[in-house]
Amino acid sequence: MSEPENAKVKRRDLIRKGALATGLLGVGGTAALLATRAGKDRYVWQLDPEKCIQCGNCATKCVLRPSAVKVVHAFALCGYCDLCFGYFPPHFEPDSAIEEPAAESQLCPTQAINRKWVEGPHFEYTIDEDLCIGCGKCVKGCGNFGNGSLFLQTRHNRCVNCNECAIAIACPAQAWRRVPAGHPYLLKGEDRQT
Amino acid sequence: MATPAERQKSNQLGPEFQYDLTELRKVDPGLVHYEQSARVATGMQEPRGIAVAADGRVLVAGDTLVRAFDGAGKAVAEFVAPRPPQAIAVGPGGTIFVAAKDRVETFDAAGKRLAAWEPLGEKAYLTSIAAGEKDVFAADAGGRCVLRYDPSGRVVTRIAGKVDEKGAGGFLIPSPYFDVALGPDAALWIVNPGMRRVECYTYDGQFERAWGKASPRIEGFCGCCNPVHIALMADGSLVTSEKGLARVKVYRPSGMLASVVAPPSAFAEGTAGLDLAVDAAGRILVLDPRERAVRMFVRKKA
Ligand code: SF4
Ligand code: SF4
Ligand code: SF4
Numbered sequence: 301m302s303e304p305e306n307a308k309v310k311r312r313d314l315i316r317k318g319a320l321a322t323g324l325l326g327v328g329g330t331a332a333l334l335a336t337r338a339g340k341d342r343y344v345w346q347l348d349p350e351k352c353i354q355c356g357n358c359a360t361k362c363v364l365r366p367s368a369v370k371v372v373h374a375f376a377l378c379g380y381c382d383l384c385f386g387y388f389p390p391h392f393e394p395d396s397a398i399e400e401p402a403a404e405s406q407l408c409p410t411q412a413i414n415r416k417w418v419e420g421p422h423f424e425y426t427i428d429e430d431l432c433i434g435c436g437k438c439v440k441g442c443g444n445f446g447n448g449s450l451f452l453q454t455r456h457n458r459c460v461n462c463n464e465c466a467i468a469i470a471c472p473a474q475a476w477r478r479v480p481a482g483h484p485y486l487l488k489g490e491d492r493q494t
Numbered sequence: 495m496a497t498p499a500e501r502q503k504s505n506q507l508g509p510e511f512q513y514d515l516t517e518l519r520k521v522d523p524g525l526v527h528y529e530q531s532a533r534v535a536t537g538m539q540e541p542r543g544i545a546v547a548a549d550g551r552v553l554v555a556g557d558t559l560v561r562a563f564d565g566a567g568k569a570v571a572e573f574v575a576p577r578p579p580q581a582i583a584v585g586p587g588g589t590i591f592v593a594a595k596d597r598v599e600t601f602d603a604a605g606k607r608l609a610a611w612e613p614l615g616e617k618a619y620l621t622s623i624a625a626g627e628k629d630v631f632a633a634d635a636g637g638r639c640v641l642r643y644d645p646s647g648r649v650v651t652r653i654a655g656k657v658d659e660k661g662a663g664g665f666l667i668p669s670p671y672f673d674v675a676l677g678p679d680a681a682l683w684i685v686n687p688g689m690r691r692v693e694c695y696t697y698d699g700q701f702e703r704a705w706g707k708a709s710p711r712i713e714g715f716c717g718c719c720n721p722v723h724i725a726l727m728a729d730g731s732l733v734t735s736e737k738g739l740a741r742v743k744v745y746r747p748s749g750m751l752a753s754v755v756a757p758p759s760a761f762a763e764g765t766a767g768l769d770l771a772v773d774a775a776g777r778i779l780v781l782d783p784r785e786r787a788v789r790m791f792v793r794k795k796a
Contacts (some may be wrong), residue, residue, distance in 0.1 A: 359511070447669050
């Protein structure tokens with residue numbers, strides 16, 4: 301009983317770092333593209349996840365259908381939990397480790413969150429952005445029971461950067477602001493730059 | 495800021511998109527055997543830990559200090575903690591043990607600093623501390639272990655939990671809550687939050703037994719990682735607190751639910767990190783970080 305760490309966690313940490321790097325590559329690539337497309341002094345719209353209260357307007361007020369706002373995942377904050385309450389509804393009653401839960405056992409009404417077993421009781425959760433409508437329901441579940449690693453962002457490969465963002469006008473939390481096109485995301489945790 | 499009802503109306507999403515804990519926050523009133531008898535404002539921005547001394551004083555650690563209250567809730571003393579305290583315990587002899595992020599610091603009953611034990615390194619994140627006659631146990635969420643110290647501050651054992659021959663198992667700590675408490679008969683209780691259970695060990699770290707079931711029902715532990723805090727009653731019963739669906743309950747040592755102390759409706763939505771202590775009179779003290787107060791619960795009169 302003197303072993304402080306086990307092999308599982310080391311492997312999970314590696315996986316976690318790998319996943320985080322992949323996520324950052326995606327965001328960084330978009331940022332570079334945007335900066336070129338928009339010019340280095342240009343600004344784009346983004347929402348601050350620390351202010352967002354998941355009112356639902358991000359899903360319904362965007363000029364695009366589905367909304368340009370999607371949920372994104374800060375893997376470095378995630379607990380890789382078997383019972384992720386951003387994935388399962390709060391009344392979910394687990395019988396055992398379930399590998400492929402039925403649609404009715406999922407919190408997301410559009411089944412936009414994919415769950416993949418990593419090892420032991422650890423699962424990785426990724427977002428299918430074509431299915432996500434940015435309703436923020438999973439953000440509430442993760443924030444309430446978990447570490448708040450799921451949060452909303454407008455995705456700049458979709459957003460058309462309206463003069464006046466229709467969501468920003470409707471946002472009850474004043475969570476939207478313009479950010480430099482070179483840093484178009486307001487992330488959570490260690491990835492946050494501004 | 496719009497009210498929840500206004501937001502609900504304005505977002506035009508169907509009912510399947512609403513996140514609603516209303517039903518889960520309801521608890522059979524017949525199970526609620528306790529009621530709040532007093533509320534003591536801590537005067538702190540971020541109260542994080544609570545302990546009861548043998549002389550009956552209630553010690554609250556938070557911000558960058560420790561504040562002592564008498565049994566009636568009057569602030570009677572305070573002292574500065576050099577590093578932001580995460581947790582606090584008082585030994586039977588009156589020594590106060592304060593867990594900062596990466597080290598334990600000790601103070602005498604009057605608040606005079608006695609020692610700072612060896613730092614545990616960058617990865618350490620102490621979240622709980624418990625003190626017995628000759629042993630001090632600190633839960634390190636960063637290192638995923640409980641450290642057993644001797645009275646001089648030397649680490650005697652690192653308890654890594656129930657690990658099988660392939661190295662699987664141990665303590666699963668998805669969020670920074672990892673609690674340890676001492677019970678009668680030298681029982682060392684450690685929460686395994688990612689497994690939604692509490693585990694009993696000998697002081698040497700030998701696993702003895704565990705109980706707890708993942709469930710949103712009142713008898714279970716809800717969410718990805720719960721309970722977040724525990725405290726022991728004189729008869730060995732365990733008091734538990736949960737986050738997500740904030741609730742405080744008492745379980746018999748066997749793991750059978752005995753009482754609800756405070757149902758979710760007693761707490762503001764989003765309340766997390768309710769540290770617990772039990773005083774000599776059997777009052778259950780709940781440190782509510784949202785209210786920045788110690789809330790004292792007593793058994794209802796029959
Ligand atoms: S409109 Fe504002 S509060 Fe509502 S989901 Fe979008 S960012 Fe969050
Ligand atoms: S619950 Fe809403 S925000 Fe979350 S993944 Fe599904 S559609 Fe997207
Ligand atoms: S700027 Fe336009 S496209 Fe982008 S999120 Fe706002 S409303 Fe949608």
